[in-house]
Amino acid sequence: MSNNLLQVDKLNTKIFHGDYTVDAVCDLSLELKEKEILAIIGESGCGKTMSMLSIANLIPQNAKVVSGQIIFNSKKLNISDEKELQDIRGSQISYVFQDATASLNPIFTIGEQIKEMFIAHNCFSPNKAKESASKVLELVNLKPAQKYYNYYPHQLSGGMNQKAMIAIAVASKPKLLIADEPTNSLDRITEITILKLLKKLNAEFNLSIILITHNISLIENFADTIAIMYAGRIMEKGLSQEILHSPKHPYTKALLDCLPKKGKELNAIKGSVPNLAKLPSGCKFHPRCPYVMEKCLKDEPDFVKISQEHSVKCYLQ
Ligand SMILES: Nc1ncnc2c1ncn2[C@@H]1O[C@H](COP(=O)(O)OP(=O)(O)OP(=O)(O)O)[C@@H](O)[C@H]1O
Numbered sequence: 001m002s003n004n005l006l007q008v009d010k011l012n013t014k015i016f017h018g019d020y021t022v023d024a025v026c027d028l029s030l031e032l033k034e035k036e037i038l039a040i041i042g043e044s045g046c047g048k049t050m051s052m053l054s055i056a057n058l059i060p061q062n063a064k065v066v067s068g069q070i071i072f073n074s075k076k077l078n079i080s081d082e083k084e085l086q087d088i089r090g091s092q093i094s095y096v097f098q099d100a101t102a103s104l105n106p107i108f109t110i111g112e113q114i115k116e117m118f119i120a121h122n123c124f125s126p127n128k129a130k131e132s133a134s135k136v137l138e139l140v141n142l143k144p145a146q147k148y149y150n151y152y153p154h155q156l157s158g159g160m161n162q163k164a165m166i167a168i169a170v171a172s173k174p175k176l177l178i179a180d181e182p183t184n185s186l187d188r189i190t191e192i193t194i195l196k197l198l199k200k201l202n203a204e205f206n207l208s209i210i211l212i213t214h215n216i217s218l219i220e221n222f223a224d225t226i227a228i229m230y231a232g233r234i235m236e237k238g239l240s241q242e243i244l245h246s247p248k249h250p251y252t253k254a255l256l257d258c259l260p261k262k263g264k265e266l267n268a269i270k271g272s273v274p275n276l277a278k279l280p281s282g283c284k285f286h287p288r289c290p291y292v293m294e295k296c297l298k299d300e301p302d303f304v305k306i307s308q309e310h311s312v313k314c315y316l317q
């Protein structure tokens with residue numbers, strides 16, 4: 001039997017914009033083992049957030065998961081059963097949103113917000129919930145807990161608010177934490193602190209993590225696996241070491257070439273991410289690809305398996 005905690009097969013999400021519809025997530029397939037850390041990488045607008053919101057059943061009202069299958073913790077989820085998805089999402093899958101400060105409730109203290117999670121998900125008494133909230137504050141290094149318990153979000157820095165969001169997310173003892181750019185807009189040191197905190201939670205609680213990030217340079221020692229996204233699709237996925245040191249897809253190579261290198265000029269990928277409403281034919285990266293061939297313009301390539309873990313959506317393999 002597989003030890004996958006999460007298995008997603010050919011998930012498709014559409015966004016309805018009144019007179020037109022866009023395919024925001026296209027045939028998304030991925031697996032996540034227990035305790036695995038997967039990093040999702042791609043330029044802005046590639047569909048990273050929409051993909052993960054689709055898995056967590058948190059997509060906006062004008063969007064719909066139209067097809068595909070999600071197996072979570074050995075249970076096949078019925079993507080049209082709102083109630084079932086809500087139960088699982090609330091207790092076993094937690095989501096840390098892209099903008100932590102906006103996700104916290106400004107009129108309640110951090111401690112009260114964590115306490116509420118313990119009452120809602122674990123049915124704790126108010127006293128026990130308060131005690132547990134203090135423990136979680138300690139766990140995420142918001143110490144002394146008595147002090148931070150009574151702080152309002154506006155009294156905390158961006159990094160502290162991220163830690164508070166993570167505290168709220170782990171209060172329900174989830175099996176999977178999806179963290180959407182939790183280090184966005186934070187300085188480098190705070191960013192490392194947050195990643196270390198996630199790694200600690202991963203090690204101590206066997207927590208599986210999906211991390212959406214732009215910062216490729218910090219994930220080598222953090223993530224076990226990486227999925228590269230472009231135009232609502234995964235273009236390449238595999239073990240972190242393989243993706244970072246032996247990338248196969250021209251898009252992955254281009255992303256890695258954009259990393260700042262000592263003594264070298266900064267690189268950027270030519271062109272821009274396509275508008276999902278006007279996607280090119282064939283391979284969606286072909287207009288920007290330096291290796292484009294005739295067939296790339298016609299048909300979209302399937303995944304080619306490079307190794308057990310490594311696959312790539314490109315004809316060049
Ligand atoms: N609420 C929404 N309503 C309509 N379209 C949306 C909505 N949210 C996202 N989109 C569209 O879905 C596409 C994918 O957006 P998504 O937020 O998933 O990208 P992303 O890769 O997370 O980008 P970023 O790195 O900037 O966060 C974009 O074209 C975006 O305009």
Ligand SMILES: [Mg+2]
Nearest residue numbers: 048049050098
């Ligand atoms: Mg996003």
